[in-house]
Amino acid sequence: MQLPLPIDWRSSSQGGSIVIGEGNRDALELLSRPELWPSHCLLLVGPPRSGRSTIVAGIEQQDDVEVIDDADRQDEAALFHRWNAARESNRRLVLVAADAPPRWTITLPDLRSRLSASGVARIGPPDEAMVEAMIVQALGQSGTAFGADVPHYLAPRLPRCYQEVEIAIVALNSESLSSGRKISLPRARAVLEGSGLLSSDD
Numbered sequence: 724m725q726l727p728l729p730i731d732w733r734s735s736s737q738g739g740s741i742v743i744g745e746g747n748r749d750a751l752e753l754l755s756r757p758e759l760w761p762s763h764c765l766l767l768v769g770p771p772r773s774g775r776s777t778i779v780a781g782i783e784q785q786d787d788v789e790v791i792d793d794a795d796r797q798d799e800a801a802l803f804h805r806w807n808a809a810r811e812s813n814r815r816l817v818l819v820a821a822d823a824p825p826r827w828t829i830t831l832p833d834l835r836s837r838l839s840a841s842g843v844a845r846i847g848p849p850d851e852a853m854v855e856a857m858i859v860q861a862l863g864q865s866g867t868a869f870g871a872d873v874p875h876y877l878a879p880r881l882p883r884c885y886q887e888v889e890i891a892i893v894a895l896n897s898e899s900l901s902s903g904r905k906i907s908l909p910r911a912r913a914v915l916e917g918s919g920l921l922s923s924d925d
Contacts, residue, residue: 741774742860744853750844751778757815760842764806764816766794766823769846772885775819787814794818799831806837848883857885861892868905869895876908880921891920 743751747769753759754767769775776792783790789809794802802818809816820827823843829835849857855878862869873895881888895906898914915921 740860741777742849742853742856744856745850746847746853747774747778750846753842753844754778754782754817760815762837762841763810763814764818764838764841766838766841766843767817767819767846768822768827768843770821770848770885772889773846773849774885775846779817779819782817788817789814790817790819792819795820795822795827799829799834803831803834803837806834849885849888850883851878854878854881854883854888857888858892861889862895862906865896867896867899869899869911870905870907872908873906873911877911877915877921881915882920887920891915891918894918894920 741747750767750769754765757763757765767775767779779790779792782788789805791797791802791805806816818838818841823841823845824835824839827838829838855874858874858877862874877891881891894914895911898910899906902910904910912921
């Protein structure tokens with residue numbers, strides 16, 4: 724059995740999409756193959772802005788799959804009940820969280836033991852190719868004109884962090900909107916060096 728995940732990972736409910744690369748490919752593969760899960764439950768974990776919610780939006784409408792986003796912020800007793808209910812009804816359960824136990828601190832012993840034995844699909848930091856593709860995608864979707872050399876130059880110089888890449892993209896979009904100009908490489912460097920996202924030595 725494979726979960727019918729959309730090939731472009733678009734979310735009709737959120738209007739978002741993600742870039743597939745070394746940082747998330749293994750997690751997506753495991754998520755799509757429940758026969759490889761140790762139990763009916765899988766944890767999808769990763770850093771902020773890594774696309775966790777967008778990924779599960781592609782499967783949460785399936786009748787035999789239940790998705791709980793921000794599971795690490797839920798009431799533990801209620802989460803334990805939903806874990807049991809999913810097992811009893813023969814449904815798959817995907818819990819989206821920032822991290823897995825033991826870094827996800829769980830005080831309810833029964834819940835902790837069950838989730839500690841669950842499979843974990845972990846999204847890692849974006850690699851250089853992902854960062855470049857994220858810049859191209861986000862600037863293109865926002866309608867921001869940019870020099871063809873901008874993403875390639877920025878990718879190896881930005882932090883390997885989804886959230887900080889997003890901050891950089893927002894800064895470039897804001898600059899384009901305020902100036903009414905295409906983002907050139909010199910302008911991109913000036914904006915991001917000024918925000919501390921790029922080293923001036925680069």
